[in-house]
Amino acid sequence: MRDSSDKTPIWKAIASALRSDLAEGRYTPGDKLPTEAALANRFGVNRHTVRHGISVLVEEGLVRTRRGAGAFVAATPTDYPIGQRVRFHENLNAAGRRPEKRRLALDERAATIGEAQALQIEAGDPVCAYHGLLLADGQPIAVFESLFPLARLGGITAALKETSSVTEALSVVGIDDYTRASTRLTAVRATATHALLLHVAEGDPLLRSSSLNHSQGGLPVESGRTWFAGDRVTLTLEA
Amino acid sequence: MRDSSDKTPIWKAIASALRSDLAEGRYTPGDKLPTEAALANRFGVNRHTVRHGISVLVEEGLVRTRRGAGAFVAATPTDYPIGQRVRFHENLNAAGRRPEKRRLALDERAATIGEAQALQIEAGDPVCAYHGLLLADGQPIAVFESLFPLARLGGITAALKETSSVTEALSVVGIDDYTRASTRLTAVRATATHALLLHVAEGDPLLRSSSLNHSQGGLPVESGRTWFAGDRVTLTLEA
DNA sequence: TGATAAAATATGTATAGTTGTATAGAAAAG
DNA sequence: CTTTTCTATACAACTATACATATTTTATCA
Numbered sequence: 001m002r003d004s005s006d007k008t009p010i011w012k013a014i015a016s017a018l019r020s021d022l023a024e025g026r027y028t029p030g031d032k033l034p035t036e037a038a039l040a041n042r043f044g045v046n047r048h049t050v051r052h053g054i055s056v057l058v059e060e061g062l063v064r065t066r067r068g069a070g071a072f073v074a075a076t077p078t079d080y081p082i083g084q085r086v087r088f089h090e091n092l093n094a095a096g097r098r099p100e101k102r103r104l105a106l107d108e109r110a111a112t113i114g115e116a117q118a119l120q121i122e123a124g125d126p127v128c129a130y131h132g133l134l135l136a137d138g139q140p141i142a143v144f145e146s147l148f149p150l151a152r153l154g155g156i157t158a159a160l161k162e163t164s165s166v167t168e169a170l171s172v173v174g175i176d177d178y179t180r181a182s183t184r185l186t187a188v189r190a191t192a193t194h195a196l197l198l199h200v201a202e203g204d205p206l207l208r209s210s211s212l213n214h215s216q217g218g219l220p221v222e223s224g225r226t227w228f229a230g231d232r233v234t235l236t237l238e239a
Numbered sequence: 240m241r242d243s244s245d246k247t248p249i250w251k252a253i254a255s256a257l258r259s260d261l262a263e264g265r266y267t268p269g270d271k272l273p274t275e276a277a278l279a280n281r282f283g284v285n286r287h288t289v290r291h292g293i294s295v296l297v298e299e300g301l302v303r304t305r306r307g308a309g310a311f312v313a314a315t316p317t318d319y320p321i322g323q324r325v326r327f328h329e330n331l332n333a334a335g336r337r338p339e340k341r342r343l344a345l346d347e348r349a350a351t352i353g354e355a356q357a358l359q360i361e362a363g364d365p366v367c368a369y370h371g372l373l374l375a376d377g378q379p380i381a382v383f384e385s386l387f388p389l390a391r392l393g394g395i396t397a398a399l400k401e402t403s404s405v406t407e408a409l410s411v412v413g414i415d416d417y418t419r420a421s422t423r424l425t426a427v428r429a430t431a432t433h434a435l436l437l438h439v440a441e442g443d444p445l446l447r448s449s450s451l452n453h454s455q456g457g458l459p460v461e462s463g464r465t466w467f468a469g470d471r472v473t474l475t476l477e478a
Numbered sequence: 479t480g481a482t483a484a485a486a487t488a489t490g491t492a493t494a495g496t497t498g499t500a501t502a503g504a505a506a507a508g
Numbered sequence: 509c510t511t512t513t514c515t516a517t518a519c520a521a522c523t524a525t526a527c528a529t530a531t532t533t534t535a536t537c538a
Contacts, residue, residue: 067497068522196252306489307530
């Protein structure tokens, strides 16, 4: 490979070799690639040359690496429709992914001025704060923070302890349906905490959504913020 | 590479995530933290990485671990009430901590324009500048800078040389009572100097308080700035 | 009921494997 | 001569696994 008169660098050759392996379905999303040492041995080159090749695929978003664990085939971005009714579990099932929610915190506290304004309650009124992680096929795709006004939804904290589903919890406290009233999107850089939870690098771009859900009566029942890992989710907006 | 190589090590991020949980009062002294396995699952990392993070908190004295039992909260951030009367020693005693003040500088000089305005004196008028460190149970929690108008409080410099207590020193010069007229709070990043004094990392978040205390007569007797270590103190505001 | 043993939990320790980073140097190309 | 490519080495950070040891819970039996 080296002695012949090809002028393409070895690391590029390795990159395209691996890329065609992926294209052929030799490895499927979530699979672990051989270790760098194994690849170096297979190609008869130094580990750093292999690393250079892999880094190309990482740049392209085809592969994700985890220190100490290995290199894994990246899953294609999940389509996440933002419409009148935004339901995590339904969205992911529709996208053919296995939805999972991981609770990070759940407590009751007083609302700040800004939060109160959004929920149309008084500052200091009690709210339920639900903080967690959204996963698709076991891979973290977003961090969320939901606020529920306790004045209108007494008992929702207890309900959320039983089920991770917001829809179900709201149903328990008498809200059978709720619709998205507003969604605001901005791009931000990942903080250390978000980076840790989402398994991205600090400073990586995130898609932040600030949303408000209303009950059928037109009153706010949930105010949420969600940070999506930019390269794992594609938000789709319906008319 | 994009993924997994944060600028801040994972174990540090975990340590600060847990630390802020403590600061927010999510766990109170005696409470059991989630198991290492649960935390590893929550953060999506290996148990050893979590252990590394926890060991930081153990070093800091915030957490105590018992083999076979779990990790327990040893101490939580000191509650520091900001009300009409703000007294360091009383505040810490009420919080069950041992208060201590360490003097860093004490001198007399001319007031700058801004300082004079706050103290309602003329620019250039002499003031006493008192600079020091506040500690709780021997751990530094804040850096303060107090200014006293010498025109109204002659002899306070000498008094402050005898006692570290502002309340006592003011009493010596005839001020038996004083009340908080205003408090302004902002979040800032720790400078190298503050970081050194407070035993935090440069750039860590500090809570800066700019305050003004009046005598019973309604005249300013002290203008102060205090930098609290964000994760060691919780300022509580009374009505 | 109460004591005891077994099982399940949870932290502590040890070892090896994998990726990330830093440094230095040789070889080839421009 | 300088830059790029590749090699070589060493170490840091994180993962994976296994097992030891202490604690708590559960089951069992007198």
